[in-house]
Amino acid sequence: xxxxxxxxxxxxxxxxxxxxxxxxxxxxxxxxxxxxxxxxxxxxxxxxxxxxxxxxxxxxxxxxxxxxxxxxxxxxxxxxxxxxxxxxxxxxxxxxxxxxxxxxxxxxxxxxxx
Numbered sequence: 001x002x003x004x005x006x007x008x009x010x011x012x013x014x015x016x017x018x019x020x021x022x023x024x025x026x027x028x029x030x031x032x033x034x035x036x037x038x039x040x041x042x043x044x045x046x047x048x049x050x051x052x053x054x055x056x057x058x059x060x061x062x063x064x065x066x067x068x069x070x071x072x073x074x075x076x077x078x079x080x081x082x083x084x085x086x087x088x089x090x091x092x093x094x095x096x097x098x099x100x101x102x103x104x105x106x107x108x109x110x111x112x113x114x
Contacts, residue, residue, distance in 0.1 A: 015083075020080060020082050065097050
């Protein structure tokens with residue numbers, strides 16, 4: 001518990017000067033859903049959550065929106081984080097980002113036929 005509380009305090013201290021913090025959602029693009037983790041290493045299963053875990057501990061609202069695509073066509077996430085209890089502000093920024101990118105939206109892929 002003390003490690004989680006220390007992470008909470010550090011994340012709040014680092015982000016408190018700002019109304020919103022923008023960062024990549026993950027340091028990698030999507031990986032196959034069949035994989036338990038992108039590393040494939042059971043001893044190191046969490047490198048893909050490095051940008052989100054501290055903010056999960058800080059109790060701050062956050063949302064991830066698409067902000068582009070990799071060369072392979074995979075979505076890239078933008079994480080928008082706000083001050084505690086400013087859920088509406090975070091959603092407003094997310095809506096603005098999505099509105100700015102409306103012309104770049106791609107349809108969801110069709111699921112494979114059964």
